[in-house]
Amino acid sequence: MQLSELLQKKQFPPVLPFRAGRDRLLLMNFTESNSELIPSMVDDTTAFSGYISKKIATASAQYGIGGYDENRTVYSRSKVFDTGEEPRRLHLGIDIWADAGTPVFLPLDGIVHSFAYNNHFGDYGATIIIKHQLDGFVFHTLYGHLSLKDLLHLEEGMQLNAGRHLADFGIAAENGHWPPHLHFQLIIDMEGKKGDYPGVCKLSERAYYLNNCPDPDLILGMMRYAV
Amino acid sequence: MKSILAILVCCIALESGGQQKLLISTADFKSAAGYWKGSLTYLDYGSGKPFSMPANVMLSLEKTKLVVLSNEYPNEPKANNRDSLIISDDGTMLDGAKVVSREILEDGAVKIITQKTGNDGNDHRAALLKYIYILGKNSFQQRKEVKFVGTDQWIMRHEFLYSR
Numbered sequence: 078m079q080l081s082e083l084l085q086k087k088q089f090p091p092v093l094p095f096r097a098g099r100d101r102l103l104l105m106n107f108t109e110s111n112s113e114l115i116p117s118m119v120d121d122t123t124a125f126s127g128y129i130s131k132k133i134a135t136a137s138a139q140y141g142i143g144g145y146d147e148n149r150t151v152y153s154r155s156k157v158f159d160t161g162e163e164p165r166r167l168h169l170g171i172d173i174w175a176d177a178g179t180p181v182f183l184p185l186d187g188i189v190h191s192f193a194y195n196n197h198f199g200d201y202g203a204t205i206i207i208k209h210q211l212d213g214f215v216f217h218t219l220y221g222h223l224s225l226k227d228l229l230h231l232e233e234g235m236q237l238n239a240g241r242h243l244a245d246f247g248i249a250a251e252n253g254h255w256p257p258h259l260h261f262q263l264i265i266d267m268e269g270k271k272g273d274y275p276g277v278c279k280l281s282e283r284a285y286y287l288n289n290c291p292d293p294d295l296i297l298g299m300m301r302y303a304v
Numbered sequence: 305m306k307s308i309l310a311i312l313v314c315c316i317a318l319e320s321g322g323q324q325k326l327l328i329s330t331a332d333f334k335s336a337a338g339y340w341k342g343s344l345t346y347l348d349y350g351s352g353k354p355f356s357m358p359a360n361v362m363l364s365l366e367k368t369k370l371v372v373l374s375n376e377y378p379n380e381p382k383a384n385n386r387d388s389l390i391i392s393d394d395g396t397m398l399d400g401a402k403v404v405s406r407e408i409l410e411d412g413a414v415k416i417i418t419q420k421t422g423n424d425g426n427d428h429r430a431a432l433l434k435y436i437y438i439l440g441k442n443s444f445q446q447r448k449e450v451k452f453v454g455t456d457q458w459i460m461r462h463e464f465l466y467s468r
Contacts, residue, residue, distance in 0.1 A: 188370065188388050210369075213392040215400030233386035234372045265400075266422055271385055285428045 080214045080265060084295035089184040090240050092261060092297055093173060100139035103132060104303040105174060107149040119151050122249045126256035129174050141174035142303050145292050148280065155199020158277055165277040169290040170219065170262030171297060177257040179246040181220055184296050185209055189235040190217055192228050193272025195253065201260065202253035203228055204272055205244060207237065217267055219274055220244055221260035222252035261293045326403040327395035330365045332414045336439040337363050340466030347461055349425055359464055363444065369393065401435055413440025424450045424461065434458065443467055
């Protein structure tokens with residue numbers, strides 16, 4: 078059995094406050110097909126934040142959401158994603174867009190694998206990675222673009238229970254200079270990395286990374302409500 | 305001798321199909337609990353050569369299914385970290401890898417071997433991954449070996465060797 082098959086059979090406590098069937102979720106599009114994403118806006122964090130807030134408010138939505146296996150143009154805003162001849166553009170997590178301060182909860186019991194402040198423009202900012210074991214499978218959940226204060230009380234190896242208030246969405250100054258959002262990603266093999274793991278890969282590496290980073294909606298369970 | 309046999313019997317359960325299932329628990333790690341000094345040797349894929357450095361560790365048992373390793377690297381203190389090894393609820397898996405061998409060595413140490421499929425190297429080549437743990441009162445070893453798909457050779461990827 079693969080991890081994805083196991084996760085499909087399980088249900089998890091919510092990662093975010095969300096009332097299924099009542100709260101609206103706006104499906105966000107950060108691909109080339111979105112002509113509203115002009116470089117002058119995307120490169121300016123304040124303007125980019127305003128664009129996202131307006132989209133969510135106009136749709137009367139609780140959150141903007143999307144991005145797994147999405148080929149995104151927005152990463153041209155940061156050199157973090159420029160790797161040699163082929164830049165990284167394929168997104169490996171799900172992003173949930175909302176106001177800074179939105180709480181994030183742990184969906185299943187885990188152990189603090191690592192945490193870090195990845196403080197480059199366009200990077201994760203405050204980041205937490207939790208290790209889980211479920212029916213013999215070991216995997217990790219990564220939470221990026223958090224509030225810096227959320228790292229203060231953590232220690233590697235600390236055991237945390239499902240449902241715990243893990244963190245909050247960070248402001249741009251501490252979340253890697255992005256509009257406030259959560260980057261939520263599943264990772265099977267951390268490849269020895271601590272406090273960081275690629276959230277975006279080269280298209281040529283798609284097969285490996287999607288295999289190592291299954292669809293986060295298997296735990297989130299929110300994408301079916303996105304319109 | 306009787307007690308060793310008893311332990312072995314306790315650690316082997318029969319599945320309904322008659323296949324033997326190897327079981328482990330945190331008790332296997334108990335004699336190795338505490339502080340160790342030693343070295344880490346790893347294969348540098350860039351140069352193809354092994355590289356060694358001093359490494360110390362504190363092994364502690366947490367709850368019933370969790371082993372925490374607090375790693376210290378005296379020459380690279382920034383790399384100090386804590387790792388965890390999680391035993392599955394049914395005792396057949398260690399940190400996501402299936403237990404394929406468990407034996408008591410002559411000196412009383414427990415030797416556990418686990419395997420799983422995965423990837424290794426900078427190019428993420430598909431491989432079979434083998435993890436070997438020797439857990440004793442006077443020595444503690446952790447070794448990872450890799451056999452790439454399409455090859456027959458096990459390669460030592462890294463090895464921690466510790467003594468009291």
